[in-house]
Amino acid sequence: MSIMRSDAKKNYDHLLTVASDLLSKGGADASLRDIARTAGVGLGTLYRHFPTRDALLEALLRARFDELTVRAGELEKSSTPGAALAAWLRETVAIAHAYSGSITAMVAAIEDGVSPLHASCLTMRTAGAQLLVRAQTAKQARDDVDGADLFALVGALSWVADQPALASRSDRIFDIVTGAVLIPPIDLES
Template sequence: MPIEPHPGTPRAPRTDARRNRDRVLEVAAEAVAEQGTLASLRDIARRAGVGLGTLYRHFPNRDALLEALLHQRFTNLAERADVLATTAPPERALTEWLYEFTLGAGAYQGLPATLMATLNDPDSPLHADCLTMRQAGGRLLEAAQESGRIRPDVAPVDLFALANALSWIADQAPTLTERREHLFRLVVDGLRPRTDRD
């Protein structure tokens, strides 16, 4: 006689449910790369060969789907901040991390605006990962400020907003993408104390 699981024991997802979830994520990655973060969820479900209800069972809203797509990217950026903090001088650690963040925020059309929206939305599935990443960047900022190489009036949210603004510019005006490094250097220059810029 088969042993029934204890009522409080969570069941492992069925094989077909896991397969459906993986297929939705695979198709969503392609659709978001093609169409941006506002890609049609109905179209993603159709292309994945599942019903819209199946998609929503796995990902109750757009942010939940984006969180699943972006979780590893955010985790990598937070870990990268920790590595840079121990291997590079504070200002260089901050600027290298900020540049990598700027590139990552521009990975998908519409992503900069989505990331900014998470700032004041703790209910968003993206909020926790974004917060962890911003805190990692904040630690680099604090170290660079303590070294005297970055203005003391710059807050972590300023850094996040500036990096997203750079990504948003490239997102909205692809012709400026080739100017991204120059624009980035202008932003970094503005972060330095005035005596370092004179």
């Protein structure tokens, strides 16, 4: 992103905050008009910053992916390897679920080297893979799982949480899946 005037940066950040809130409540199909109205700006201001819905979603996801990358580093320093991996997985699934329908964009971004999300998504996946390797080295995770598997598990677990008929079981399914990856089973609440 180029250098912005302070008022433009303020609008940009405010639009992202409002969009994050509305999109997490209404899914990826929340109205751009409602986002602009709620942010107290004109639709033209929104479109100057985010010319398409995809551009807005990409900016939101990129920010969340970058946060997850930083969070992986924090967890690596503060938790046991298995607990760090489980916590990162839970937070990653929560973010993927918060933007209902975003898992498709995440999966596509990994495969599309020119996607604006590609670098952030790849960095986030690498951070998770490092947590996995750390847990594997400590003999706290199966050694036949890799970073691509971990990313696929995030997609599967967020999909479960997105399904009305399965959402009430999503925490239980998360525990089953992480229990199958982590050895010995650890207390996932820590």
